Amino acid sequence: MSHELGIDPPVAAATEPARQRQQAETTRTHVWIRFLLRRTTRMIISMFIIVTVAFFVVRMSGGDPVRDALGPTAPMALVEQRRAELGLDAPLLNQYLHYLFGLLQGDLGSSFITGQSVSSVVAERLPKTLALGFIAVVVVLIVAIPLGLIIAVLTQNGRRRLTEFSFSGLTGLFLSIPEYLLAVGLVVLFGIMWPVLPIAGSDSAAAYVLPVIALGAASSALIARIARVEGLKVLGQDYMRTARSKRLPKTTLYFKHALPNMLTAVLTLGGTTLGGLVAATALVEQVFNWPGLGYTLIQSISARDYNVVVGVAVVYATLIIVINLMVDVLLAALDRRTALLEI
């Protein structure tokens, strides 16, 4: 007994930290799982609401899509037959349940006009939009945050008024130019007046340059402005003085010590603009004849191809929800205190 007592404490002392650490780790994992579960549930609910709203909005809007699709000269019988084929003669609620059921199996119905299934349209077009949107988001983040930080460094303590003035002027300008307008401007500039870059299609890497700029400029301006303000805040912190006292290289000082501390605030304030960026593909694709989802959306709206409209709109909404979720996950991962995971 006594010798057991004599041996016990050191063993306990040795395992205690390990156990504590393990415990801390499992709690963190648990928090993460709960966070993701909660977010996924919320996402599914939002999706359900969006699908429902989209379905009824489109079905209840005026016009006769089948008549439009077949043309005014088509005989009445043909129209009726087509209606029945598409299930449009059933009561609205039945149609809705049918649609929901199909959706669960990945069936978004088929185009009134071409008869092609909407999911295959999406499968064909989505990658192009995703590529454009993803590249634009990445470029915005990579360009805007360091740019804001660099301007913050240059203009701290009220130095370099001219730099500050040009920065706020330029970002202000880009914030006032809507994406589609910038797209047109870029086409005129780099496609017509000074033809150096492709302005239509998506076949080469160079073809991405102008659409990405058109999509990203406004968001970059906004995020760079936020990053400058947050950067100024961080540069004034005590720990930056510690870092300065070590005489570290400037890049280490700013990008290793300052940058991580401003990311959270920048993403919180600027994250929502990324969703807007993705939505703007609808317009920008139009200008660049980009064979993506946005192009399809606008075409199908004009053609009143309702199944395609609803399907594509739902996909767009999902994209935006996913982007917002990704920003939140990134924020939670950046956060050391796991406080954000509780939301």
Added chain:
Amino acid sequence: MRPRFLRTIFSSPLRAFASLALLALIVIAVIGPAIWGVEGDTPNPTTLNAPPGGDHIAGTDALGRDVLARVLAAGQISLLMALSATAIGVVLGTLLGAVPVVLGRRSQRILASVLSTWMAFPVLLVALFITILLGPGTVTAVIAMGLTMTPSFGRFMQTLAAEIESADYVVAGRMLGIRRGRLFRRYILPNISEPVLVYVTISIGNALLAMSALSFLGLGVQAPNYDWGRMLGDALPNVYTSPWAALIPGIAIVFAGITFGLAGEALASLSRNRGGAARPPRGVPTPQSPSAMETSATRLNQGNESNTEAHLVSGRSLDGEPLLSVRHLSVHYPTSDGWVSPVRDVSLTINRGEIVGVVGESGSGKSVTSMAINRLITNPGQVQARQLSFDGIDLLGIKEKDLRAKLGSRIATIFQDPMTYLNPALRIGTQLTEVLEGRSTRAEARERAIAGLKELRMTKPAERLNQFPAELSGGMRQRVLIAMAQIADADLIIADEPTTALDMTVQHHVLAALRKRCRENGSSALVVSHDIGVLVELCTRLVVMYAGRIVEEISVEQLLRQGPAHPYTEALLASLPTLETPVDKPLVTLPGQPPHPGETFSGCAMAPRCPFSTDECRTVLPQLELVRPATKAACLHPRNHAIASTERQNLDIA
């Protein structure tokens, strides 16, 4: 009234530009269709896609219509649509914002979550969707845009209402029993009208941009009518042959968008100014103040120069040059009401291997002095000195970019606040070892970091390296800061209150480690503290600061043997309950507060608090002079220990 109004507008270029641009937009909107409408509508088959120039300044479109005339004529409908959409948004938004007042708490929360989900979707997508529901067309696009703007207005109104509810004047008004209607008209309305106006102005601009996008897609204005967005959309297919037909309406859209944005900013700046909030000082008035101060200080000290030089308190070390030499150092900061000088005319030397203590209350300038020595005072702070040299390096003249190469980490600072001086985003190990980067391998650096933490009695040092500051207690963080300075193998360690977060035993240990390091490596230290007891234990020489100046410089040996010469040092010592304090003396505590760094005095800064002050003290600035061996004091009536001892000596001789 009128000239004043105009003066307000033209007092800033922003406001002047915004007003003129807005005026131009309004004029174009009002008279546009009447003047240019016909010309813009008339196709001319002889001038299809004519480039800009001649009769058509901005060229013609695919049907030969004058682009400029069309743009000017389309202004009305573009602006009207934006205005109507905003109006719908404001009215519905205000109603929506008022709803929670009627609803219960639960419904309030549901409404809030619906609103935030709604707002999570980009404006464009929502507007598109509502347009689909209502069918394309001018009116439906306006309604769609208005509905899209509604939730953000609702949110804005709600926030505003919440702010107003808790505002002082509303609470006071209620308590005074002012009727609700009157309260709203006289107090609330004037206060919310400005932010609402700013918000509405900016929203009109946003609405204009979004509506033009809808028209561009063919969902807004329908042919034969046209707004700027529609013109742009129609011109797009011919953008190769006649880009001007797309560019000119595009410029109009951007111009209108910027105008409303700037008008919003101008309004906001106007209300900020009127609010009378303290404006930040404009620019940094670098010229006169500090230099004037410096010259007067220089003049003042010219006479005493030889005096100060001749009587260095401690002897120079054998190799002559002191490690650090500071002469007549002053630090100035600009504030809204002039320059303040937290450090005034400080001279100080530190020899190799010496530990010097700087003691004083907070605000005495001791921390700022230590930062100036390590070149950590940044703009707008101004450092001035006759000399500031470290081991032959001129710290005053050296360029910021040469600091790394020339000085590196030869001066290390241990900062005061363990809670704010560690970077929350970096691991302890990274922060500890990064000074060694390029000097030793990663593994070596890690070993040294672990050894350093162990030396300071840190538990589980290896594990700490992987932790973040937030995971450590204040005392542990303070030891990390100390280890960070020690690992650099600096020649001079500046420690600013290094032990405030430590308990007594750890404190003793940490100080012992610091002393040992100085002895073994021959490095020097400058230890700043408010606790004279700690410094007496650690240092060989003490510098006492008060109101930005050195008031006494004394070797610890003299201090212990003879007591201090300056009344302030005496008070500091007396307020210390240690064994060294003579028990028979009453505990001296100083009444009052140390002066603010902005204050200026003609005499001794201590005078208001000093029990020995005379009228002379209030007019004559005492200089730091040798008052007895190894003791310099800036006091007109130094304490009489010295005199007592000289008298004793005289008696002995007699």
